[in-house]
Amino acid sequence: MTRSTLTIRTSALLLASLALGACRAKPTPVPTPKAPVAAPATPDSAAARRAAEDSARAAQPVPTPKAPEPQPATPARTTAPSAVAGTGPVTADERRAAEAARVALLERIYFAYDADEISPDQRAVLDAKLPIMLANPRVRLRISGHTDERGADEYNLALGQRRAASVKRYLAARGVGDERIETLSFGREHPLTDGHDEDGWAKNRRGEFEIISGGETLRAPR
Amino acid sequence: MTLRRLLPAALLAAFALPAMLRAQDTTRSVRIGLTYATGTRPGVFVSPVPGVHADSIRAMLSRDLEYGDRVSVIAPDGGDPPSVTINYGLYGQIGAAALVQATLTSSGTLHVVLHDVSAARVINVADFPLTGTALGPAWRLGVHAASDEVEYWITGQRGLSATRILFIRDQKMWSVDYDGANAGPVPGLGGALSPAWHPSGRYVAYCELTSGGTLVVIRDLVAGTTRRIARVGGTNISPVFSPDGKTLVFAGGEDGIELFSVSFARNDPPVRVTVGRGSQNMSPSFSPDSRRVAFTSNRLGHAEVYITDVDGTNVDLLTTTVTERNPYRSNPDWSHDGRRIAYQAQTDGGFQVMTISLRDRLTNQLTSDGSNEDPSWGPDDRHMVFTSNRSGENQIWVLDTETFRSRQLTRVGSARMSSWSPRLVSPK
Numbered sequence: 032m033t034r035s036t037l038t039i040r041t042s043a044l045l046l047a048s049l050a051l052g053a054c055r056a057k058p059t060p061v062p063t064p065k066a067p068v069a070a071p072a073t074p075d076s077a078a079a080r081r082a083a084e085d086s087a088r089a090a091q092p093v094p095t096p097k098a099p100e101p102q103p104a105t106p107a108r109t110t111a112p113s114a115v116a117g118t119g120p121v122t123a124d125e126r127r128a129a130e131a132a133r134v135a136l137l138e139r140i141y142f143a144y145d146a147d148e149i150s151p152d153q154r155a156v157l158d159a160k161l162p163i164m165l166a167n168p169r170v171r172l173r174i175s176g177h178t179d180e181r182g183a184d185e186y187n188l189a190l191g192q193r194r195a196a197s198v199k200r201y202l203a204a205r206g207v208g209d210e211r212i213e214t215l216s217f218g219r220e221h222p223l224t225d226g227h228d229e230d231g232w233a234k235n236r237r238g239e240f241e242i243i244s245g246g247e248t249l250r251a252p253r
Numbered sequence: 254m255t256l257r258r259l260l261p262a263a264l265l266a267a268f269a270l271p272a273m274l275r276a277q278d279t280t281r282s283v284r285i286g287l288t289y290a291t292g293t294r295p296g297v298f299v300s301p302v303p304g305v306h307a308d309s310i311r312a313m314l315s316r317d318l319e320y321g322d323r324v325s326v327i328a329p330d331g332g333d334p335p336s337v338t339i340n341y342g343l344y345g346q347i348g349a350a351a352l353v354q355a356t357l358t359s360s361g362t363l364h365v366v367l368h369d370v371s372a373a374r375v376i377n378v379a380d381f382p383l384t385g386t387a388l389g390p391a392w393r394l395g396v397h398a399a400s401d402e403v404e405y406w407i408t409g410q411r412g413l414s415a416t417r418i419l420f421i422r423d424q425k426m427w428s429v430d431y432d433g434a435n436a437g438p439v440p441g442l443g444g445a446l447s448p449a450w451h452p453s454g455r456y457v458a459y460c461e462l463t464s465g466g467t468l469v470v471i472r473d474l475v476a477g478t479t480r481r482i483a484r485v486g487g488t489n490i491s492p493v494f495s496p497d498g499k500t501l502v503f504a505g506g507e508d509g510i511e512l513f514s515v516s517f518a519r520n521d522p523p524v525r526v527t528v529g530r531g532s533q534n535m536s537p538s539f540s541p542d543s544r545r546v547a548f549t550s551n552r553l554g555h556a557e558v559y560i561t562d563v564d565g566t567n568v569d570l571l572t573t574t575v576t577e578r579n580p581y582r583s584n585p586d587w588s589h590d591g592r593r594i595a596y597q598a599q600t601d602g603g604f605q606v607m608t609i610s611l612r613d614r615l616t617n618q619l620t621s622d623g624s625n626e627d628p629s630w631g632p633d634d635r636h637m638v639f640t641s642n643r644s645g646e647n648q649i650w651v652l653d654t655e656t657f658r659s660r661q662l663t664r665v666g667s668a669r670m671s672s673w674s675p676r677l678v679s680p681k
Contacts, residue, residue, distance in 0.1 A: 145555075175466075183583040183597065183604075183626065184670060185447060185491040186549060186556055188460075188467065189510040189533035192488035196508040214507055215466030216488045220424060220446070 128251035133242070135159045136172070136249075140198060142236040145182070147193040149201050157201050160240075164207045166252035169245035173213040174198050177239065179232035180219045191216030198238045213243065294325040295407060298349035304357050306387050310396055314355060316432060317400030317414040320660070322635070322653040324351075324407055341373040351407050355399070357383075365399050367406050377406045379681055390435050397431070398678035405680070413633045415678040418662065419448035420638075420649050421670040424462055429649075431631075431673075433662055441477055447670055449493045451517075454677045458482075458492035458501055469503045471517075482515050483522050491535045495543035496589070500563070502526065502546055504535035512537055512548055514563060526565050538587045538594070539563075547571065547585035547594050555580040558596050558609075572596065572609060572616075582607075584627045588634045595619075595628035595637060606639050608654070619654055631673045638662060638671040 121129070140149070140156045149157065164170060176191030176198075195214035203209050224231045242249070297318055302311045319326045327349050344352050352368040358380070367377040381399040385391030394415055401412035416431045419439070426445040429436040439445075444462030451457065455475050461468045469492045471480045482492075487507030494501055494517065502514045505523070509531040513523035527534045532552040539546055540560075545567075547560050557580065558572045571594065572582040581599035588594070592611055597604040603624025609616045619628075623643030630637050631651075641650045649663040649671045662671075 182581065183536065183549070183556070185504070185536045186533070186551075186583055188446075188488060188490045189504060189535045192507065192510055193531075193533055196487070200508070214487055217462075217466075220462060 125250065129249050132163045132167075132251040133246070133249055136163055136170070136242060137240050139240070140238040141233065142194055142238070144179070144232070144236065145190065147176075147190065147197040149197060154201075157198065161202065161205050161207070162252040163249075164202065164211070167245060167249055168211075170242060170249060171211045171213070171244045173215065173241040173243045175221075175239045175241070176214070176216045177221060177223070177235060177237050178219045179235045180222065180227070181232065184218060188216050188218035188220075191218045194236075194238055294323060295350040296327045296348040297324045297351045297353060297407065298327045298344055298347065299353045300355070302355045302357070306357070309388060310355055310357070310363065313393065313396045313432075314353060314400050314403070317397055317412060318353075318404060320414065320432065320651075321400075321404050321412045321633075322656055322658060323404060323410060323412075339368060339373075341368070341370050344368075344370045353403055363396060363399050365403060367403060377403075381681075390430070393430060393434060394678060401676070401678075402681055410633065411676070411680060413631045413636060413676065415676055416632060416674045417677060418629075418638050418649060418674065419450070419457060419672045420663065420668050421446055421448065422663075422665055422668050426457075426459060427663075427665070427668070429663060431651075431662075433664075436663060436665055439472070439474070442472065442479075447491050448672045450672055450674045451494045452496055452498045452675055454675050456494075457672075458494060458503075460490045460492065460503075469501070469505070471501070480520075483520055485513060485523055491537065493537050493539060495539045495563075496541050497543040500543065502537045502539070502563070504533075504537065504548075509533065510535055512546065512561075526563060527561060527568075528565065534559075536584050538585045540587055541589055541591040547587050549583040549585065556583045558582050558585045558594065571614070572598075573614070586628050586630055586637075588630050589632060590634045592634075595630060597626045597628065603642075606637070606652070619652060619657070620659075625650075627670060629671050629673045632676050636673075638673050640669045640671065 138156050138159070140153050142148075142153075143150060164172070174195040176194035176196075178187040178190050178194075182190075192214065195216060199209075199212045199214050202212060219235070222235045223237065224234050226232070226234070299311055299315045299318070301307065315326045318324050325348075327347055339352065349370050352370055354366040354368065356364045358364050362380040362382050364380050365378070366375055368374065369376045379399075379402060381395055381402070383392050383395040397414035400414045404410065404412035414431055418429050418431060420427050420429070424444045424446065426439045426442050426448050427436060428439050446460040446462055446467075448457050448459045455473065457472050457474060458469060459472065461470045466487075467489050468484055469482050469489045471482060473479070482501060482503075485505040485507075487505065488510060489503060489505040490510075492501055492503040499517055500514050501517055502512055503523075504510050504512055509529055510533040511529055512526035512534050514526055515521060515523050526546065527548070527550070529550060529552050532550055534548055534550040534552070536549040537546045538548070544563055545560055546563050547558055549556050550559050551557075553570075557570060559568060560571050561568045571585075582596055585594045585596045593608045594611065595606060595608045598607045604626045605618055606620045606625045606628045607616050607618050620639070620641070623641050625639050625641045625643070628637045628639040635654055637652050637654060638649050639652065640647050643650070644661060647667055647669050648661055649668045650659050651662050652659045
C-alpha cells in the first residue's frame with residue numbers, strides 16, 4: 032500500500048453521496064403490514080387515531096359464514112360448551128379470534144435506516160396490539176430490536192435496544208404498563224434475511240415480539 | 254571508480270545478491286544498540302539452529318523479526334551453523350549488522366547470542382525457557398519471547414510477537430497467535446461478542462450473547478471460570494478494562510445506552526459515566542492513565558468519537574464534523590502511549606481506519622483497500638489489527654502504521670471484533 036492510494040477519488044465520492052442521498056430520501060420500503068391500514072397513515076394524530084380504531088376493529092373476531100353456530104345471536108364468548116367435542120369451554124370462533132390476536136401481537140414492526148422512530152406507516156402495527164394488551168392484562172411481551180448489517184456492530188447492538196425501547200414507549204404511553212414489557216437487542220446478530228441490498232436491509236431493521244407470559248389464556252378483545 | 258570496476262559488482266547485485274545489497278544500503282550508518290534510528294532497518298542474519306526443531310525455531314525467529322518491521326532479515330534460508338570462530342567480515346559483506354545465534358540446550362531452554370557484526374563481538378546473551386510440548390502454544394510463545402528480546406537488543410524497541418489476538422467468528426470467541434498460528438475457539442464459552450483483554454493478559458471481558466439478550470462477563474483464561482458483572486436493565490455491551498486493571502467500563506441501558514463503570518475486584522453496582530439523554534453511547538477505550546475514556550456517541554444525531562473523564566466530567570467531541578460528508582465515526586482505540594486514537598470512519602461504500610492525534614487533532618487515513626473497521630492497537634503502538642473485507646469476506650488483518658505493510662492474520666471466514674493482547678511473557 033502506498034500513500035498515493037490513500038488519495039480520495041472525488042468523482043467516486045460524489046457518486047456515492049448522490050446514491051446515499053437518494054437512498055435516504057426514499058420512503059423505507061417495508062413489507063406490507065398484515066394488519067390492514069384503512070386510511071393512508073399520516074403523522075396527523077386524528078388520522079393516526081382513526082387508523083388505530085380501524086386496526087382495533089380489524090383485530091376483532093369476524094364471524095365466518097362457515098362457522099357452525101346454532102344461534103348467531105349468541106355472543107361468541109359464551110362459556111357454553113361448543114358444538115365440537117373436546118375443545119373445552121372455548122368456542123371455535125373464540126379460538127380463531129384468540130389466534131388472530133396472537134398473530135397481531137407477534138407482528139413485526141420495521142424501521143428506517145439508523146432510526147428508532149416509529150414511522151407513521153408502522154403505527155398501525157402497534158395500534159393493533161393495544162386493545163389486545165389492554166384486554167389481556169396478564170400478557171407480558173418481550174420486544175427485541177434488530178438492525179441491518181451496516182455500521183459498527185456495537186453501535187447496532189445499542190441501536191437495536193433503542194428501537195425496542197421506542198416500541199415500549201409507544202405502547203406504555205397508550206396504557207400498557209411498563210412492567211409488562213421487556214426490551215432487549217440483538218443488533219445485527221440475528222438477521223431475518225441474508226440479503227445484502229436495501230430490500231434485505233429493510234427486512235432486518237425490525238422489532239420482534241414474543242409473549243413471555245399469559246399467552247395460554249389469551250383472548251381477543253371484545 | 255571506473256565503469257570497468259563497477260560492472261562486475263553491478264552484475265552481481267542484479268543477479269545474485271539484490272536483497273543483501275538493499276539491506277546493506279540501509280545499514281551503513283547503523284551501529285547496533287547505539288545509533289539505531291527510526292526509518293532505517295538494520296540487516297540481521299539468523300543463523301541456522303542445530304538440533305531438533307531447528308528449522309522451526311529459525312523460521313520463527315526470522316519471521317518474528319520480519320513482522321516487527323524494524324529490521325531486515327537477510328537470507329533466511331540456507332547457510333550452516335557458525336563454527337566456534339565467527340567470520341564477522343563475511344556477515345558484514347552480506348549486509349548483516351547483527352547476527353543471531355540460537356541453540357536448544359539440554360535443559361530445554363533456548364540459548365540466544367546476539368553479535369554486533371561491525372564491532373566483531375557478542376553484545377547480548379540470554380536463555381529463554383520453552384515450556385509444554387515442542388511446537389505447542391506455550392513453546393511457541395517462549396520462542397516469540399526470545400524474538401521480542403532480540404528485537405529490543407537491536408533496536409531498543411521490544412517486539413510484539415509474544416502476543417495473541419482474540420476475535421469473534423460466528424458469535425464465538427476465537428484466539429490466534431500474532432503470527433496466525435493456533436487459531437481456534439476459546440473453549441467453554443457460549444455466544445460472545447466484543448472481547449477485551451485485561452492488562453494482565455489473564456482475563457478477558459466480553460459481551461455474552463444469549464437468547465435473553467446481552468450480558469457483560471469476565472473470563473479467567475487460566476482458571477477457566479466465568480463471572481458475570483453487575484448489569485443494568487436492557488442491553489449490556491462493549492466492555493473494556495482500564496490500563497491499570499482496576500476498572501471495567503461498559504455500555505448498557507434500556508431507554509438510551511450509557512457508559513457505566515464497575516470495579517474489577519468488587520462486584521459493586523455499576524456507576525453511570527455518561528449523560529446521553531436517550532442517545533446511545535458505547536465502544537469505550539481508556540487513556541493510558543486510566544482517567545479518561547474515548548467512546549462513540551450519536552448524541553448529535555450521528556456517530557462521533559468523544560472523550561470524557563471516567564467520572565463523567567469534561568466531555569469533549571474529538572472527531573469534528575464540519576465540512577465532512579458521511580458523518581459516522583466510531584470504535585475508538587486509544588494507543589498505549591496516549592498520543593493517538595484509532596477509529597473507523599465512513600467513506601464511500603464502507604469504512605476506513607483512521608487515526609487522530611491527541612495533540613493537534615490531525616487525522617490520518619491508514620487503509621483504503623476494501624472496507625476496514627474496528628482497529629485495535631498492538632502493544633508496540635505501531636501495529637494494529639482490524640477487520641477488513643479486502644479478501645472478499647471479513648478477516649482480521651495486521652497493519653504496520655509506519656510502512657503501511659499489511660498481512661492477513663486469519664483465514665477462517667467471517668472474523669471480526671479483534672482485540673490485541675498485551676505482551677503475554679514478561680520481559681527479562
